[in-house]
Amino acid sequence: xxxxxxxxxxxxxxxxxxxxxxxxxxxxxxxxxxxxxxxxxxxxxxxxxxxxxxxxxxxxxxxxxxxxxxxxxxxxxxxxxxxxxxxxxxxxxxxxxxxxxxxxxxxxxxxxxxxxxxxxxxxxxxxxxxxxxxxxxxxxxxxxxxxxxxxxxxxxxxxxxxxxxxxxxxxxxxxxxxxxxxxxxxxxxxxxxxxxxxxxxxxxxxxxxxxxxxxxxxxxxxxxxxxxxxxxxxxxxxxxxxxxxxxxxxxxxxxxxxxxxxxxxxxxxxxxxxxxxxxxxxxxxxxxxxxxxxxxxxxxxxxxxxxxxxxxxxxxxxxxxxxxx
Numbered sequence: 001x002x003x004x005x006x007x008x009x010x011x012x013x014x015x016x017x018x019x020x021x022x023x024x025x026x027x028x029x030x031x032x033x034x035x036x037x038x039x040x041x042x043x044x045x046x047x048x049x050x051x052x053x054x055x056x057x058x059x060x061x062x063x064x065x066x067x068x069x070x071x072x073x074x075x076x077x078x079x080x081x082x083x084x085x086x087x088x089x090x091x092x093x094x095x096x097x098x099x100x101x102x103x104x105x106x107x108x109x110x111x112x113x114x115x116x117x118x119x120x121x122x123x124x125x126x127x128x129x130x131x132x133x134x135x136x137x138x139x140x141x142x143x144x145x146x147x148x149x150x151x152x153x154x155x156x157x158x159x160x161x162x163x164x165x166x167x168x169x170x171x172x173x174x175x176x177x178x179x180x181x182x183x184x185x186x187x188x189x190x191x192x193x194x195x196x197x198x199x200x201x202x203x204x205x206x207x208x209x210x211x212x213x214x215x216x217x218x219x220x221x222x223x224x225x226x227x228x229x230x231x232x233x234x235x236x237x238x239x240x241x242x243x244x245x246x247x248x249x250x251x252x253x254x255x256x257x258x259x260x261x262x263x264x265x266x267x268x269x270x271x272x273x274x275x276x277x278x279x280x281x282x283x284x285x286x287x288x289x290x291x292x293x294x295x296x297x298x299x300x301x302x303x304x305x306x307x308x309x310x311x312x313x314x315x316x317x318x319x320x321x322x323x324x325x
Contacts (some may be wrong), residue, residue: 037242038097044093045073045079046094047095050273053265058071058108058250066252069243074093077105079105079112086233087110087235089235096229098116098292099300101231106314111193113231114229114320115229115318115323118229120224120293121222123236125284126156126199127197127218128197128214129195129212129213131210138214139214142214144173146193149177160298160308166220185202185209201279207273224293232321262285
């Protein structure tokens with residue numbers, strides 16, 4: 001599968017399976033007085049990482065205004081924490097990882113659709129590292145070892161399992177423990193864990209500190225893994241078809257710019273994240289493609305189900321809202 005570069009700092013937060021939400025705008029009322037839109041004022045949950053850049057590009061360039069929309073944002077860390085707002089309609093859309101979206105649907109907590117794809121992974125932006133001087137030199141050496149991941153039974157564990165299997169190991173041959181990304185380097189250096197699955201900017205920091213990457217978990221058997229996109233509920237789509245179409249047009253227009261103009265991303269990232277402008281400009285970015293490769297999405301879903309992280313098999317064609325497929 002053709003693979004792109006990813007905004008890996010976005011992965012650090014957006015791929016978690018549970019976290020807490022944060023503050024932001026709260027004005028979500030508003031019915032359209034022109035254009036026939038069901039709603040004109042929307043609240044969208046954004047993760048404060050580069051993955052959310054298209055929304056802020058759309059805002060900066062007036063794409064929402066052109067569609068008759070006023071968009072407010074609320075900082076979230078993962079969609080699970082804001083499902084009550086999604087279900088009661090007080091939040092209209094949100095940034096979500098594919099893993100989280102499938103996990104929520106699988107749990108029965110909500111019926112969600114992927115409204116607009118954001119990006120997919122690339123080589124050497126997420127991987128397993130070991131401490132300097134470690135005797136662990138290859139995936140096969142991880143047998144019986146402890147690997148830190150940010151969240152259990154999510155993307156990191158799934159991708160690492162696939163590479164362990166390729167090396168002749170079983171997923172249960174290694175022990176996974178949850179450690180926040182920010183704490184993984186110290187856990188590794190202190191010997192609390194034998195290895196750690198890291199994403200940018202933590203991966204680069206670990207390497208600069210002397211750690212060695214032994215698995216590139218976003219290449220080979222897991223190349224092109226889809227990362228995230230914008231999610232909505234099935235109910236919201238049904239109740240707001242004209243608003244949905246308007247929102248999608250604005251996001252899609254910004255997505256095209258994000259995919260072709262790196263400077264457009266660099267300009268907005270520091271306005272809604274804690275990432276300084278110089279660091280934002282230096283980060284490896286993913287391809288902000290218009291849609292995910294459906295076969296690769298299915299492969300991810302099959303891996304999640306195969307490892308028991310999803311109870312039911314997923315027909316990933318059903319994950320996508322008609323307008324985003």
